[in-house]
Amino acid sequence: MSERQLNIKLDIAGKPYEMTINSRNEEVYRLAAREINSRLAAAQQSRVDGFSIQDYMAVVAVDLMISNIRLMRKNDVEEGDLKALSELAERLSKHLEK
Numbered sequence: 720m721s722e723r724q725l726n727i728k729l730d731i732a733g734k735p736y737e738m739t740i741n742s743r744n745e746e747v748y749r750l751a752a753r754e755i756n757s758r759l760a761a762a763q764q765s766r767v768d769g770f771s772i773q774d775y776m777a778v779v780a781v782d783l784m785i786s787n788i789r790l791m792r793k794n795d796v797e798e799g800d801l802k803a804l805s806e807l808a809e810r811l812s813k814h815l816e817k
Contacts, residue, residue: 727745731755
């Protein structure tokens, strides 16, 4: 069964961007656009002399990537941790089988 495609228009930094997406992802795209615009507004409040909209967008991009990297690191499970958890699960199973 093919997924339904949806044409949407997102306003980012005052410019409309049309795109075709999977309909089940619409909410995520709209939330992403809202978050970008929110962070852009916050960055623009700093009013750095000589900064263009592209400069503020670069600040937002760095800010979002820092958040993304922190989240990935927080959720990243080391290979050794997986092995230890697997061994613990095995020990628990053996104990429960007694």
